[in-house]
Structure formats: structure tokens, C-alpha cells
Amino acid sequence: MTKIEYFDQKVETASQDELAMLQFQKLEALLKKVSASNSFYQNKFRSLGITPAEIRSMDDLKKLPLTVKREFEEDQEKHPPFGTNLTEPLENYAQYRQTSGTTGKPLKFLDTRESWDWRGKVACYILKGVGVKRGDRILFPFNFGPYTAFWITYEGTYQLGNLIIPTGGWTSLQRLQCIFENQATVIPTTPSYALILADTAYENQIDLASSSVRILMLTGEPGALVPGIREKLQRLWNAQCFDYIGMTEVGTWGFQCTEEPNGVHIIESEFIAEVIDPDTGIHVHEGEVGELVVTNLGRACMPSIRYRTGDLVKVKKGSCPCGRTFRVLEAGVIGRKDEMVIVRGVNVFPNVLKNIVESYVQAGDEYQIEAFKEKGIDEIAIKVEIKDEDKREEIKRSVQDEIKRKLNLRIEVKVVPKGTLPKSDFKAKRFVDRRKATSNTLI
Numbered sequence: 126m127t128k129i130e131y132f133d134q135k136v137e138t139a140s141q142d143e144l145a146m147l148q149f150q151k152l153e154a155l156l157k158k159v160s161a162s163n164s165f166y167q168n169k170f171r172s173l174g175i176t177p178a179e180i181r182s183m184d185d186l187k188k189l190p191l192t193v194k195r196e197f198e199e200d201q202e203k204h205p206p207f208g209t210n211l212t213e214p215l216e217n218y219a220q221y222r223q224t225s226g227t228t229g230k231p232l233k234f235l236d237t238r239e240s241w242d243w244r245g246k247v248a249c250y251i252l253k254g255v256g257v258k259r260g261d262r263i264l265f266p267f268n269f270g271p272y273t274a275f276w277i278t279y280e281g282t283y284q285l286g287n288l289i290i291p292t293g294g295w296t297s298l299q300r301l302q303c304i305f306e307n308q309a310t311v312i313p314t315t316p317s318y319a320l321i322l323a324d325t326a327y328e329n330q331i332d333l334a335s336s337s338v339r340i341l342m343l344t345g346e347p348g349a350l351v352p353g354i355r356e357k358l359q360r361l362w363n364a365q366c367f368d369y370i371g372m373t374e375v376g377t378w379g380f381q382c383t384e385e386p387n388g389v390h391i392i393e394s395e396f397i398a399e400v401i402d403p404d405t406g407i408h409v410h411e412g413e414v415g416e417l418v419v420t421n422l423g424r425a426c427m428p429s430i431r432y433r434t435g436d437l438v439k440v441k442k443g444s445c446p447c448g449r450t451f452r453v454l455e456a457g458v459i460g461r462k463d464e465m466v467i468v469r470g471v472n473v474f475p476n477v478l479k480n481i482v483e484s485y486v487q488a489g490d491e492y493q494i495e496a497f498k499e500k501g502i503d504e505i506a507i508k509v510e511i512k513d514e515d516k517r518e519e520i521k522r523s524v525q526d527e528i529k530r531k532l533n534l535r536i537e538v539k540v541v542p543k544g545t546l547p548k549s550d551f552k553a554k555r556f557v558d559r560r561k562a563t564s565n566t567l568i
């Protein structure tokens with residue numbers, strides 16, 4: 126086993142009691158600030174008749190109300206442009222970001238210099254967690270827009286003092302040339318874009334496996350935690366792959382360490398994670414699937430307190446060989462609460478299908494998983510584009526057989542002509558939900 130390097134060994138290997146104490150101290154400080162000057166949470170607490178002074182231990186946390194995305198959206202609609210979830214005077218905010226807004230109006234998030242530094246600190250845990258060492262050169266192959274993605278990794282890299290190589294606005298080929306010329310060793314990217322770079326390398330006869338890249342840090346969609354995708358990317362890049370997970374509303378809360386191929390650590394010194402039954406709101410037992418609820422402890426300026434992520438997760442039992450005591454979520458995020466499709470009585474998460482398809486298609490092939498209703502019943506269709514004509518039938522049959530074996534479900538795979546499906550270099554839209562939006566949200 127390689128020597129584990131921590132960002133903050135004392136915190137990362139603390140006992141559960143020590144961690145809970147640290148979390149509570151931070152929570153208390155957060156609630157004090159928020160109850161003094163944040164009208165969004167003042168109103169929320171008041172409507173429930175609760176005062177933060179009643180929160181005297183971690184056990185009391187469940188007395189606080191849950192927060193859902195819709196509340197933030199309504200608040201910003203009613204109080205444009207930034208809403209009322211602001212603890213400090215507007216002139217104190219130094220960074221603007223927004224959600225990508227694939228559904229509904231984008232949410233805006235502001236950071237002060239202090240909270241931005243905290244976000245960078247969180248990324249330091251991640252960078253060290255995936256095995257970044259002094260001397261690693263980190264190349265960022267994306268455009269620095271208003272979305273949070275990668276900015277935080279950038280900030281953490283800066284705090285650690287590793288060399289940053291930005292390549293915004295460049296073509297995939299220019300980026301590949303830059304990787305070779307400057308001997309970049311670490312690439313933070315989406316899995317889709319890592320595949321596009323591999324495709325570009327193949328088309329230009331560049332031997333990607335011979336590059337100096339040794340780590341791919343994957344985020345934005347399931348990657349390294351999906352065995353099919355991980356194996357493919359490791360083979361194409363000849364590099365180790367790790368996932369890290371977050372969302373604009375709460376921050377980047379988890380990472381896959383070098384010793385655990387099947388889970389992500391929650392950065393529990395900076396976030397409180399709870400797992401609840403999505404219907405009752407009550408905590409589930411360890412090892413049971415439930416919805417992840419997150420409280421971020423370092424963004425008092427615009428916090429998310431008991432935020433319902435909509436992500437379904439399961440806490441893994443036992444300790445991690447890396448020595449970190451931060452709890453591990455098995456398989457990371459299992460699926461989105463609202464994405465689960467019940468096909469002929471079987472609960473199907475698009476990620477599981479994605480994993481199966483990914484393990485058979487090749488670089489440059491595209492696919493799409495579509496959920497729709499037929500006579501009021503959930504159904505799923507899988508469409509694939511396969512470049513290699515000779516392999517079309519074989520891949521189609523293999524995917525169908527694997528789905529039958531794993532889920533005991535027959536789903537037809539349709540091969541469609543090249544160019545039918547959308548191609549994206551950021552977050553490929555590989556799951557399309559055409560069912561009517563249903564809401565079982567509990568507030």
C-alpha cells in the first residue's frame with residue numbers, strides 16, 4: 126500500500142465522538158450568525174417556532190427544518206436577484222456562481238472571501254484524498270464560466286501550491302498537446318470529457334496511455350464509481366480514476382480515496398450528512414438506503430442547512446483502509462430520488478443501466494437512456510450509436526443479456542444512426558426523463 130498523505134490527519138482520523146464535537150461547535154457558530162442576520166433562515170425557524178438556542182447537541186439537529194431547492198428558487202424569485210439567504214451585507218460578497226439550471230431558473234450563489242477560502246480548503250481534502258502529491262501538475266481542461274464545477278478544485282490546487290495549467294477556450298487537440306508538452310500529471314474533468322479527449326487522441330494518432338497523466342479526478346456525473354467507466358478510462362489514459370461529488374447548493378462534500386474503489390468519504394469536518402427516509406423525513410438505520418441531507422459548516426454567509434439533495438445513498442459499515450474515519454457512502458450516489466423508474470415492478474436507477482451500457486460501448490460511441498410512460502406505466506428505452514458496424518449486433522445483444530442477468534428485466538436496445546444522439550463535452554445528457562414530473566417532496 127502506498128503511504129497515505131492526509132490534508133489534516135488529526136481531523137481525518139479523529140474518533141466519531143471527536144468529529145461530532147467538532148461538527149457541533151461549527152454548527153453552533155453557524156446558527157448564531159444566521160439567527161442574528163439571515164432573514165431567510167430567521168423566517169424558517171420562526172415559522173416552526175424554534176430558536177437555535179434549543180439546539181444543544183447533535184441529536185437536536187433534527188429539530189431544525191429541512192430545506193428544499195424550491196424554497197431557494199422562490200426566495201430568489203420574490204427577492205431578486207440574490208434572495209434573502211444572505212447573512213452579511215451585500216458588499217462583503219466577492220464571488221458569484223449559479224447552477225447550470227437544466228430544470229427551472231438557475232439559482233445564484235454568492236461567497237465572501239472567507240467562504241471561498243473555505244471552499245478551497247474543502248478541495249484540499251479531496252486533492253490529497255485522491256493521491257495528489259507535491260510536484261503534481263494539474264491541468265484544467267474546461268472554460269471558467271459561472272458554474273461552480275472545477276473552480277473549487279482550482280482554488281484548492283492554488284492553496285496546496287501545486288502548478289495550475291488552465292486551458293479554457295482551447296480545443297481538445299490543443300489541450301492534449303498541452304498535457305504532453307508540460308507533463309501534466311492530474312486532470313480534473315467530467316467522465317464524458319475524459320472520453321472525448323481519448324477519442325480526439327485516437328483520431329490524431331496520439332498515444333494517450335504514454336502521457337504523464339497519472340490521476341483523473343472525475344466529477345459532474347458518475348465515473349470512477351461505475352466499474353465499466355472506470356476500467357475504460359483507466360485503460361485509455363493509463364491513469365488512476367477517482368470520483369468527487371458535490372452540488373452548487375452545498376459545496377463539494379465527498380471524494381473517493383485511493384484505497385476504496387467502491388465508495389466516497391463524506392468530508393465530515395466541514396459538512397454534516399444525514400440520511401433520511403424520503404417519505405417520512407426520519408433518519409434511516411446505518412446501511413439502509415435513504416436521501417442525503419447536507420448542512421455545510423463553512424458558508425455561514427449563504428448557508429444550506431439540512432438541505433435535501435435528492436440523492437439516494439447508503440452508509441457503508443466498517444472502516445476504510447486509508448485510515449480516514451470520515452464515513453463512506455457505498456457506490457457514492459446510488460441514484461436521484463426523482464430518477465428512479467419502476468419497470469414491471471423492478472426499481473431501476475439509470476446509473477445502473479449506464480454502467481452496463483458503458484462496459485460494452487467503445488470510445489466515441491454514444492447512448493441515451495430514456496424513461497417514459499406507456500399506458501400509465503413506467504418504461505425504459507435504450508438507444509446506442511455504434512461506430513463499428515461489425516460489432517453492432519454483438520454489443521446490442523451483450524447489453525440486453527447483461528441487463529437481463531443483473532436486473533432480471535428485458536429491455537430492448539435500439540441501434541440508431543450516427544449523429545442521432547446529442548454529444549456534449551461537459552455533462553452528456555444520457556438520461557432523459559419523459560415521464561410527467563411527480564412530486565413526493567416532503568417539506
Ligand SMILES: [Zn+2]
Nearest residue numbers: 382385445447
Ligand atoms: Zn478511505
